[in-house]
Amino acid sequence: MNRKVLLAGLAVVLPLIAVLLANIGRDPHSIESPLVGRPAPPFSLVPVGGGEPVTLLGLRGKPIVINFWATWCGPCFQEHPVLVSSARSLGDGVQFLGVVYDDDEANVREYLRRQGSSYPTLLDPGGQTAIAYGVYGVPETYFIDGEGKIVAKYVGPLNVADLMERLRLARGGTS
Numbered sequence: 001m002n003r004k005v006l007l008a009g010l011a012v013v014l015p016l017i018a019v020l021l022a023n024i025g026r027d028p029h030s031i032e033s034p035l036v037g038r039p040a041p042p043f044s045l046v047p048v049g050g051g052e053p054v055t056l057l058g059l060r061g062k063p064i065v066i067n068f069w070a071t072w073c074g075p076c077f078q079e080h081p082v083l084v085s086s087a088r089s090l091g092d093g094v095q096f097l098g099v100v101y102d103d104d105e106a107n108v109r110e111y112l113r114r115q116g117s118s119y120p121t122l123l124d125p126g127g128q129t130a131i132a133y134g135v136y137g138v139p140e141t142y143f144i145d146g147e148g149k150i151v152a153k154y155v156g157p158l159n160v161a162d163l164m165e166r167l168r169l170a171r172g173g174t175s
Contacts, residue, residue, distance in 0.1 A: 033134055033142075033153040040064075040144045041132035045099065045122035048108050054097065054120055056148065063170035064095045064144040065163070068135045070103040071111040076139045079157035080115055086163055087118040094167065099124050101138045143170040 035041075044053040056064070067083055069076040087096040096119035100108050105123060112121060124130055133142060143152040143166045152166040 033150070035134060035142075035150045036153060038150060039148050040066075040142065040150045041129070043124075043129045043132070045124055045129060048100065048105055048112065048121045048123060054122055056144075059095050059097075060148055061146050062093060062095055063146060063167060064097065065167065065170070066097045066099060066133075066142045066144065067158075068099045068101045068130055068133070068138050068140045068142075070101045070138050071107045072103065073101075073138045075157040077115075079139055079159075082158055082160055082163060084116055084118045086160065090167075094170075095119070097122060099129055101130050101135065102127060141166075143167060145170045145172065 040056055042056050044055045046053050065083075065087075067079075069080075083096060083098070087094070098117070098119065098121040100121060100123050108121060108123075127135075133140075137155070139155075139157055141154045141158055141163075142150055143154075145151050151169040154162060154166055
């Protein structure tokens with residue numbers, strides 16, 4: 001075997017193994033987004049079923065919960081009732097938005113018809129908004145304060161306690 005090829009292979013493989021070993025057992029919920037503390041990426045997305053585009057700028061002034069989800073996602077199905085009931089109970093004080101990730105509009109319409117909804121669900125053709133937010137899987141939820149700054153990100157299916165804790169941050173640390 002060529003010694004140069006072996007050394008080059010080890011130079012590539014050993015750092016990768018070190019990174020993997022350093023992160024074994026690390027909870028994906030503990031990985032903080034580099035966007036936290038920064039202005040949320042702007043968007044203009046059309047709701048499922050049509051209508052006027054929803055823009056982030058147009059929602060300034062109150063906390064926003066943006067949930068990236070898909071109909072084919074089991075954990076999204078699990079968290080859907082939490083989001084729907086929380087949006088209903090919190091009313092106009094918080095704006096919830098669902099952003100469809102890599103899914104078909106017809107599937108989404110049928111899913112919402114069966115499962116219900118209480119907030120706008122937006123289409124993200126080409127996934128440009130998901131890319132801007134650094135979404136790497138669903139569900140992922142971002143919490144934005146009234147000034148448009150991302151204050152928290154949650155990876156995985158939300159429960160009420162996790163949602164309310166991060167929403168507290170979006171409200172400026174008050175409950």
